[in-house]
Each structure stands twice: as structure tokens, then as C-alpha cells.
Amino acid sequence: MIRKTCDVVIVGSGFAGLSAADILAERGLRVLLLDENLHLGGQLLRSPPWSGKRSSAGGIMGYGFRLIGRIKSQPIEVLNRTNVLDIDERGMLLVEREERMISVASKMLLLATGARERFMPFKGWTLPGVISTGAAQILMKSYGVLPSKRMLIAGIGPLLLAVAGEFLKNGGRLLSVLDMGGAREKFLLLTRGIQQFSKVTEGIVESAQVFLARVPYHLRTMVVEARGGPGLSAVVAAKIGKDGSLLKGTEMIYRTDSLALGHGFVPNIELAQLAGCAIDHDGGKGGWVVRVGEDLQTSEDRVFAAGEITGIGGALKSMDEGRLAAFGILNKLGREVDPKRLIHLKRQRNRHLRFGILFNNLHRMPDQAFLSIPGEVTICRCEDVKMADVTRAVKDGYDTPAALKRALRIGMGNCQGRICAPLVYDILSALKKTTAKEFPPFSVRSPVKPVAIRSFLS
Amino acid sequence: MTQDLRIPSISRGPKIKVFVNGQGLVAYHGETVLAALIAAGRRVLRKSRIDGENRGPLCGMGVCYECLVSVNGSPNRRACMTDVEDHMEIGIDDSEDM
Amino acid sequence: MIVIGGGVIGASVAYYLSKKKIGVLLLERSDFASGTSGACDGMIFMQSKKPGLHLALALKSRRIFEDLPEKLGSDIELRRNGGMIIFRSDLELKAMAPFMEEQKRGNLGVSLLDLHQARELEPCLGPNIAAATFCPLDAQVNPLCLTYAFLKAAKRHGAKLFARTPVTGFHVKGNRIYAVVTPQNVVATRSVVNAAGVFASQVGDLLSLTIPVAPRRGQLLVTEVLPPILTRCLLSARYIAAKYDPALAEGQNPGFSIEQTGNGNFLLGSTREFVGFDKRTTRDAIRTILMEVTPILPRLKEAHLIRTFAGLRPYTPDGLPILGKVSTPEGFIMAAGHEGDGIALSPITGQLIAELIADGKTSISLEPFSLERFIPKEPS
Structure with missing residues (x-):
């Protein structure tokens, strides 16, 4: 067993974790950044391991890639490919990395474990060839591999268009985008989301790409059945009414061996549950979320949470929450924090949170x-x-x-x-x-994810 | 099965060779097992336990455990969370008998 | 009749009572099988029982299991493949010799195997065991399926089952119970069976009755599903010794239990700890159990651990359950304190309690299992 000590452990290196690590390290704290993935950046900041980070990219993504660059130049200890198995009552982490155990003691813990995708199942959704929109995105952005030459995209939420844009850009043949949402939702987001300028423009750019490629884009449409054997060969879709019920006679059939599917996101709260943090259920935030105060502290004294696990809200919210959590931690450790910056950040974060709630509520499944x-x-x-x-x-x-x-x-x-x-x-x-x-959610016990028995024996 | 779904404009790491059920397959250093399999059009990776249904990757990010393959004889490894290595032996169950 | 507790014991009592056409109301404080019965292994071990009363009771229970799936009309994943006790050293073998001598007299049909013979039976066993004993009567079952099967069959026979209905008090007149209080209702009844498992003493408190049942934590580990490689349950000799000698249990190595379930997961156990109602699992225990079981079954080194959980077993000071009427108040019947034997002893417990209530007498004397055995005898 390897033992490590530090001032702050951050679990998760997406926008929230990176933003916090950046500030904390700059203030001279010893930061340990843990991530399960093979590379830094979480689910959004993905680029092939062979090319340089896309720091030239515009907007928030470019900012994120530059942040990764900064983290790498800071004296931050980064451990990728780690599996946090357990958090005990003293806040000690048990971590598995390449089949060895590491025990981590720290003054403060920041959980920034992000979100995973949510799915609305249908007949045949287990067929190989039905993958998540996230998986499609990862294959293309991290490994430069198309899921297939021809693809159909279905579900609800912002990833549909993002995947569509990426797929078209790389020469894929997109059959159609089937969106369970309706025009009303899109309009509301456009008008009310005007303050969230960058998000809405991102959406517009992606939609434009889809329309320019003349890809049929169907609203209020859902997949009813996936057919095939052994892999996917066809998808049946149909129109749905406002209450979510199927409209008979509107069925369409697509011949495809690939369907990217996504119905929004679920916060990854399991580690927080294990740490004893209080959780709340809020449909507007994406389901069960970690309860945090304004400074992003959880119900546990030395545990903070930031990003999607406090409520699904996207990269901007995660970034501001990462910063706020960093300041919360600094404050807790008796360091000085600029109050003006805090006020500004809190206001900004609340705006993102509100937009997230509006967004999530508009995309909820009936x-x-x-x-x-x-x-x-x-x-x-x-x-x-x-x-x-x-x-x-x-x-x-x-x-x-x-x-x-x-x-x-x-x-x-x-x-x-x-x-x-x-x-x-x-x-x-x-x-x-x-x-x-x-309904209280499933209970969580160590190990939070499966772990090789061998790792306990060394 | 000779298709290559890799995006041509992207420069890659060194070319390596892996074996899928004993059959040679080109891969590139830096890819995951899943990326290499998908690039070759291999999507049927295993059978579900109770009903023996065909399964392949779903989440691609280490959550769903649907892309379990054997790696160098060690079973139940997530293809999406494992890097390829030269001469790696990957075992999948894409048999069609059920 | 009111049965308190929707675990395997309460479910069995409700089943056998309702089969005898006695109206049963079963009250469970939480969800059915949400306590010990939902957090244990499924071993029905004969070899682990103390020869004498304990073993006799277990053997009777084992016979009932034979056609229980048919009687209950449900699959309880009963597997009659026998079980093995594993000895790590000749020292252990020596220490257990008297126990085994007594077993022999109990006609259990236990055979002693050397390493070679043991590995012939279970080829997956590692090379560093000293010896093993095999008993064909040992079996296993899915404890959740068993509990639900009892409940379903009881329901079919007319029993009424209520989850999330705790008992908060009793009405006693003179020396006799006449009603049970729940947050919603006061229910009139002639008698009450306390099958509340680890909560049995709390139920006793409502009647100012001291019931020496205490929660003893057992941690269990679950592996991913593996191809069938182990057909028999394995227990370490030390694990049995630890049951009857708590000093051994609190030490470094309480021994182990290994079972491959019908589903294919391995259940690896266990600990015997007194930590109140704390159901958390601990790092040290997980590691200790894995260090214990991997030399026995080297194949496990290649597997993944997917889950851990802890169950609280209803411990009694002498390792025997508390069964039968209490002297006071009248109408209060005990069926609790089975510690790790609840699954194995559930059929016979249900049957005996039903006999006691319906016929006024039982086919096995319940006197040695009475609550009164714990009351210190006044020197006369």
C-alpha cells in the first residue's frame, strides 16, 4: 500500500476539478488530482492523444484545453487511471491504480465526479450498434474513429447536435436526428437563454451545421424499436404527442448499423454518498444531487462538491463551481479570498444554475x-x-x-x-x-466500482 | 471486416498489431481496445449473462460494463478503459450460435 | 396471530402457521428481507453445527429442505452438492478432532480428505491446504428467494403481510398480551411471535423483557459472475471454531466462507464483530477476507470484486436460537437469535412454532431453547 498526503484531493478532472486545481495550486496548496480516465479533461475536453491539445479552439473549449496545459505546468500531482474505491469516516481515500492500492490523506476533499448519460429504453436498445451519444463523441474526439459510416442520432438534449456536428465534420453520413423535444422548448431556450450567450450560440452553430448538410431533423420523435441480429440493422421511430404517448401511423424505418442515443445526464453522486454527504432529489437538476451551500461545501465538514454532481448545468456552471469550491476551501483553511470576486462568481454561478434548471425541466421525460x-x-x-x-x-x-x-x-x-x-x-x-x-436511492458500498482482487493483495 | 473507420486526417501514434480471437488486427499506440475494435467494425463483443443476447459498447466511458472483453487471458476488462499494446490478445464473444 | 419480523424466520413462521389454517398478520418494520436475511450467505451447513441439540435441529431442518421448493411452489435455488471444511494446518485438524469425533457419532457421514482427494472433488482448490472434510448433506440456497418464497406461500394460505409497519407497543392485561400497537392501528391478538431477528431485544424492551440477542456484524464480499468452478460451499475450520469461541473471532483471522451462488457470483466471508447496528464494511476486513480466500481458491486472484455488504446476525450468548413461549407475559413466543444459522434453521423453526401454537406441543422439545435458560438460577 502506497500512502500519500496532501492539502486537497480533487476527484475528477473535468471543468470543475481543473478550475479548482488551478486556483488551489496557484495559492501554494499541495493538490492531488485524481481521474478515472486515461487523460485529463473529463468528458468534454477530449482530443486525440497524438495531437496537441486544441488550445487554439475557440470559446469555452479552448479555455478548457489551455487550463489543462496550465495544470500540467503547475506543481500538481496528477494521477490518471485511478479508481477511487472508498472514502472512510475520516475522509481517507482508498484508490486503486494499475492494480495497486493507494491510501490518500488530505485536509480537504473536493468531489467533481461529473455526470453520466441517461437513457430511455426501447425494444432492442441492447443490440450492439446502439451506443450512447457520449460514446460516439469519445470515439471521434479522443480516438479519431467514426462509430460507423452511416449513423442515426436520437434522444433528447444538447449532445444530439454536438455529436451530429462532429460526425458530419469528419465525413460521416448522418441519416437523421430524432429529437424527443419540441419546437416550444427550443424557442424558450433561445429567448430565455440569451444571457447564456455562449451556450446558445454553440447550439446555433451546431444546428446550422446539421441544416447545411441537409440532414432531416425531426422534433417530437422517438425511437420505438431497434432491429437486427447479431448487430443493429434497422431503427423504427415514431412521432410522439405532448404527453409522451406515441402517435400511431407515424412510424419511419431507417436502415443503419449505428444509432447514437442519449437522453440527458445523471449526476455521479456515488462517491459523495459514500462520504456521507447529504443528497436531494431535484428533477430540475437531473435527479439525485449532492446538497451544497453557496461555498459548495457539502453536509460533511471537509468535503466540497462542484460541477454536474450538484446539478446538471454544463461546462460554464462547472467551471464557476470549481472556482467557488476552491475559494471555499481556501477560506476554510484560513487563507484570504477576494470578497468581490466571490460575489461576482456566486452571481454568475446562480445564473448558470437557473439556466440548467430551465433546460433540464424542458427536457424531462413525461x-x-x-x-x-x-x-x-x-x-x-x-x-x-x-x-x-x-x-x-x-x-x-x-x-x-x-x-x-x-x-x-x-x-x-x-x-x-x-x-x-x-x-x-x-x-x-x-x-x-x-x-x-x-424513494431513497440504491445504497452505495465500497468498492464504488469493480476492482481487481489482485490489487488488494500486493 | 476489412473496413477502417479511422478518420484519415488525424495523425496517429505508432502502428501496432493486436489479436482478436487470434486474428491479427492493426491498431495504433494510444488507442483504447474499444476504439481499435470499433475502427475495424467489430461491435458484437459479448453475450448477456442470463438471456445470451449479443452486446456491445454502450457508454464508452467506463460506466456500463457492456464492453467487457478478455485481455491477455484476463477476463472482464472494459475495452473502453484499456489501452492497446503491441501483440495484445483480445478475446471477444461474437459467436452467432445462441 | 401476529408475527413480528419479515425476515426468513418470520416468513417461515407465517407460512407454517397459515398452512395450519391459523390467521396470520405479519408486521415488518422496514421492507421484507431487508435485514439479516437480505445480507447473508445461503449456506445450509450441517458440519458447522455443534453436535448434540444444535446439530439435531439442523438435521431436521435439512430434511424439510428436500421437498421445500415443491411445497412452496418457488425456485429457491436449492443446491444439494455438499460442503467442505478446509483445514489450513495439521494444528487446526488437531484442534477440531474432538468436534469431528462427536460429529461421527451424530451419523453425519463426514469424510476426511487429504489435499489430493479434496482437489479431486474441487479442482479449483489451491495447493496449500492441509486437509478437508466433506459432508454430502451440506447445501445452499438463495436466502432472498427463500424468504420471498415463504412469504408468497404464506400469502397464498391467507396470511396478511405488512411492510413498513413497526410494532411500537403492546397492550397487556393481567399477565396476557391482548393487542399489538403500530403507528396506524391497535390490533387485537391472542399471541405474538417475536421473529424480529437482531431487533428481538428491542421488541422485548416494549414488554420490559430482557432478550439477550445482540447484532453481530458479518461482512461479505461479492465478486463478478464467474463460470461455475466451485460446486460445494467451503468453510474454514477456524471459522467454526470462532463461532463457539469469541476470543478467536476477534483476533486477526476469523476464518472464511466461500460460496459460488447459483447466479455465478462468489460470496466471500466473513467477520464476526460486535459493533452495534453499524452496517458499514471496512477496508481491513475486505483485505483480510481476500488474503484468506485467495490461497484457497487461487482463481479468485483473476476476478473482480464488485460489491461488499454487511449483515447483522442475531447473536445469542450460547450460539443457540431462542424458541418458544416465555413464562411471562402469556401469548409471547420467541423465534429469534439464530445468528448465522437463520437460513438453515428457518424451516424447522417455522414448523416448531406452528406446532406449538396449533397443537400446544412440539415434535422436538423447545425447553433447551427457552428464553429462561439465560435467567441465572437461584441456588435452591
Whole structure:
């Protein structure tokens, strides 16, 4: 076991983690930055390992890449490919890296663990060839590989257009973009999001790319079925009404071996749960989120949280929260912080948060959509649990996430419920006609992610 | 199966060779196992445990555990979180009998 | 009849009572099987039971398991492949010799195997074990499926089951219970079965009854699903010794248990710790268990750990459950304190309690299991 000590450990090197690390290191604190991925930058700041970082890129992405450059020149210890397994009651981290254990002691802990994608399942969504919009983006941006020559994009949320733009730019043939959202949502975002100028312009640039390539863009349309064997060969889509119900007779069939799918994001709160941080359910923030104060401190004394885990809100929010958390930590350690800068940052962060809530609320899936998932559709992909199993178990009285887990093994597989948990909460609340707030989420125990047994033995 | 979905305009690291179920496959240093497999059009990676359904990658970021392959004989490794190495032996289950 | 507790014991009691056409109301404070029964392994071990009363009870229970899946009408993932006790050294073998002698007299059919024979039975065993014993009667089951199967069958026979319904008090008149209080209701009843497991003593407190059941934490590790490589459950000799001698349990190595479940995951255990109701798992325990089990089953070194959890087992000072009527108040019946044997002893417990209530007498005397055994005897 390797032992490390430092002033601040930051888990996650996306916009939030990077922004915090930058400030803390500049103020002379010993910072340890941990990330599970192979490279710094989280899910957004991706570039091929062979080329230089895209520091010439414009806007927030360019800023982010320059931030990575700065972090590398600072005396910050960076550990990639780490798997944080456990946080104990004293705030000590147990970390696995390349099958060795590292124990980390620090004065302060900042969790910036980001978000993962959310999915609305349909018949055949487990077929190989159905990948997430995030996966498509990673393949293209980090490794310069197209998921396929022809692709269909479906779901809801900002990633659809981003992936479309990237795919077209690299010479892919995009069949169509199927957006569950409607024109009303787009209009509202455009008008109310005017203060969020950079975000909206990004959206406009991407939409323009799609339209210029004359790709059909369908609103209020969702995938009903994916067909094929062994891999995907066709996708059936249909129009939906305002309440999320399917409109008969509007079916369209696409021949494709690749479908990129995404329905928004879920905060990665598991490490925070393990650290004992209080969590809240807020649909406008993307589901269960870590509760933080204005200074981004959690309910735990020496634990801060920043970025998507406090509420889905995008890169700008994450960046400002990373900065605020850094100042919160400095303050807590008795260092001076410029109050004017704080006021400005807080105001800015609240603006991003509000936009995020508006955005998330406009992109929420109606209950009806969950209730109309056919019985044969897989909900828990690890344990092959179907929708019919869930509805039957709920009827039999196993009507909490924990009871469903015990009754069906749902969420007991390798992914530990990361993919199915948000779905289970939404299905449960739709079936029980209440909000997901009523159901405590799956409990979390070390190891937060599967770990090679060998790593414990060295 | 000879297709290459790599974007030609991107310069890459040194060319290496890996083996997928014993069959040679070109890859580039710096790629993940998943990127190398997808680039070659290999998307069926395993069978689901209970129903034996075909599965391939979903999240691409280490969350879903759908892209589990064996690497040099060691089973259940996430293809999306593992770098390729020269002469790496990758085992996938893309058999069509169910 | 009111049964308090929706774990495997309460579920079994409710099943056997309702089968005897007795109206049952089962009250569970949280979710069904959310306590010990939802956080344990599924071993039905005969070899681990103390020869004598304990073993006799276990053997009777084991016989009931034979056709239990058919009777309950559910798959409980019962596997009758036998089990092995693993001895790491000749010293352990020597220490356990008297225990094994007594087992022999109990006609358990235990055979002693050397390393070679043990590996013939289980080729995945590592080379550094001294010996093993094999008993064909040892078996395993899915504890969650078993609990739910009892509950489902009880429901079919007319039992009424209520989750999230804690018992908050009793109404006693003279020396007799006549009602049970819940936050929603006061329910009239003639008798109450306390099958509240680790919470049995809290239920006792409501009647000013001292019930010496304490939570003893057992941590368990779960691996990813592996191809079937182990057909029998394994227990270390030290793990058994530790059960009957707490001094051994608190030491560095409490021994181990290894089981590959029907699903294919390995369940690796365990600890025996007194830490109150703390259900967290600890780094030290995880490491200790892995250090213990990997030499026994080297293949596990290649596997991934996917989850850990801890269950609280209802410990009693003499390792035997508390079963039967208490002297006072009347109408209060105990069925708790099975520690790690709850799964194995659940059928016989349910059956005996049902006999006691329906027929007024039991096929095995419950006297040695009475609560009164813990009351210090006045010198006469």
C-alpha cells in the first residue's frame, strides 16, 4: 500500500476539478488530482492523444484545453487511471491504480465526479450498434474513429447536435436526428437563454451545421424499436404527442448499423454518498444531487462538491463551481479570498444554475413515456431484468429501489445500477404516481466500482 | 471486416498489431481496445449473462460494463478503459450460435 | 396471530402457521428481507453445527429442505452438492478432532480428505491446504428467494403481510398480551411471535423483557459472475471454531466462507464483530477476507470484486436460537437469535412454532431453547 498526503484531493478532472486545481495550486496548496480516465479533461475536453491539445479552439473549449496545459505546468500531482474505491469516516481515500492500492490523506476533499448519460429504453436498445451519444463523441474526439459510416442520432438534449456536428465534420453520413423535444422548448431556450450567450450560440452553430448538410431533423420523435441480429440493422421511430404517448401511423424505418442515443445526464453522486454527504432529489437538476451551500461545501465538514454532481448545468456552471469550491476551501483553511470576486462568481454561478434548471425541466421525460415501456424491454442490462419483471414486482409490493434490487437483482450487476438506477427511480415514481423524492436511492458500498482482487493483495 | 473507420486526417501514434480471437488486427499506440475494435467494425463483443443476447459498447466511458472483453487471458476488462499494446490478445464473444 | 419480523424466520413462521389454517398478520418494520436475511450467505451447513441439540435441529431442518421448493411452489435455488471444511494446518485438524469425533457419532457421514482427494472433488482448490472434510448433506440456497418464497406461500394460505409497519407497543392485561400497537392501528391478538431477528431485544424492551440477542456484524464480499468452478460451499475450520469461541473471532483471522451462488457470483466471508447496528464494511476486513480466500481458491486472484455488504446476525450468548413461549407475559413466543444459522434453521423453526401454537406441543422439545435458560438460577 502506497500512502500519500496532501492539502486537497480533487476527484475528477473535468471543468470543475481543473478550475479548482488551478486556483488551489496557484495559492501554494499541495493538490492531488485524481481521474478515472486515461487523460485529463473529463468528458468534454477530449482530443486525440497524438495531437496537441486544441488550445487554439475557440470559446469555452479552448479555455478548457489551455487550463489543462496550465495544470500540467503547475506543481500538481496528477494521477490518471485511478479508481477511487472508498472514502472512510475520516475522509481517507482508498484508490486503486494499475492494480495497486493507494491510501490518500488530505485536509480537504473536493468531489467533481461529473455526470453520466441517461437513457430511455426501447425494444432492442441492447443490440450492439446502439451506443450512447457520449460514446460516439469519445470515439471521434479522443480516438479519431467514426462509430460507423452511416449513423442515426436520437434522444433528447444538447449532445444530439454536438455529436451530429462532429460526425458530419469528419465525413460521416448522418441519416437523421430524432429529437424527443419540441419546437416550444427550443424557442424558450433561445429567448430565455440569451444571457447564456455562449451556450446558445454553440447550439446555433451546431444546428446550422446539421441544416447545411441537409440532414432531416425531426422534433417530437422517438425511437420505438431497434432491429437486427447479431448487430443493429434497422431503427423504427415514431412521432410522439405532448404527453409522451406515441402517435400511431407515424412510424419511419431507417436502415443503419449505428444509432447514437442519449437522453440527458445523471449526476455521479456515488462517491459523495459514500462520504456521507447529504443528497436531494431535484428533477430540475437531473435527479439525485449532492446538497451544497453557496461555498459548495457539502453536509460533511471537509468535503466540497462542484460541477454536474450538484446539478446538471454544463461546462460554464462547472467551471464557476470549481472556482467557488476552491475559494471555499481556501477560506476554510484560513487563507484570504477576494470578497468581490466571490460575489461576482456566486452571481454568475446562480445564473448558470437557473439556466440548467430551465433546460433540464424542458427536457424531462413525461411519466407516460416510462409507463409505456413495453414489458419485453430490458431495464437492467447487467442482469437482464425486463420491464414486465419490474411492474410485476412493484405490484407484489416490492415498491422501493432497495426492495426491487433484492427481489429482481436489478442493479446488482457489474455496473452497480449506474445505467438502470435513474430509470428504476423514474419508473417507480411513474407507477406509484409520486415523485422519485419518495424513494431513497440504491445504497452505495465500497468498492464504488469493480476492482481487481489482485490489487488488494500486493 | 476489412473496413477502417479511422478518420484519415488525424495523425496517429505508432502502428501496432493486436489479436482478436487470434486474428491479427492493426491498431495504433494510444488507442483504447474499444476504439481499435470499433475502427475495424467489430461491435458484437459479448453475450448477456442470463438471456445470451449479443452486446456491445454502450457508454464508452467506463460506466456500463457492456464492453467487457478478455485481455491477455484476463477476463472482464472494459475495452473502453484499456489501452492497446503491441501483440495484445483480445478475446471477444461474437459467436452467432445462441 | 401476529408475527413480528419479515425476515426468513418470520416468513417461515407465517407460512407454517397459515398452512395450519391459523390467521396470520405479519408486521415488518422496514421492507421484507431487508435485514439479516437480505445480507447473508445461503449456506445450509450441517458440519458447522455443534453436535448434540444444535446439530439435531439442523438435521431436521435439512430434511424439510428436500421437498421445500415443491411445497412452496418457488425456485429457491436449492443446491444439494455438499460442503467442505478446509483445514489450513495439521494444528487446526488437531484442534477440531474432538468436534469431528462427536460429529461421527451424530451419523453425519463426514469424510476426511487429504489435499489430493479434496482437489479431486474441487479442482479449483489451491495447493496449500492441509486437509478437508466433506459432508454430502451440506447445501445452499438463495436466502432472498427463500424468504420471498415463504412469504408468497404464506400469502397464498391467507396470511396478511405488512411492510413498513413497526410494532411500537403492546397492550397487556393481567399477565396476557391482548393487542399489538403500530403507528396506524391497535390490533387485537391472542399471541405474538417475536421473529424480529437482531431487533428481538428491542421488541422485548416494549414488554420490559430482557432478550439477550445482540447484532453481530458479518461482512461479505461479492465478486463478478464467474463460470461455475466451485460446486460445494467451503468453510474454514477456524471459522467454526470462532463461532463457539469469541476470543478467536476477534483476533486477526476469523476464518472464511466461500460460496459460488447459483447466479455465478462468489460470496466471500466473513467477520464476526460486535459493533452495534453499524452496517458499514471496512477496508481491513475486505483485505483480510481476500488474503484468506485467495490461497484457497487461487482463481479468485483473476476476478473482480464488485460489491461488499454487511449483515447483522442475531447473536445469542450460547450460539443457540431462542424458541418458544416465555413464562411471562402469556401469548409471547420467541423465534429469534439464530445468528448465522437463520437460513438453515428457518424451516424447522417455522414448523416448531406452528406446532406449538396449533397443537400446544412440539415434535422436538423447545425447553433447551427457552428464553429462561439465560435467567441465572437461584441456588435452591
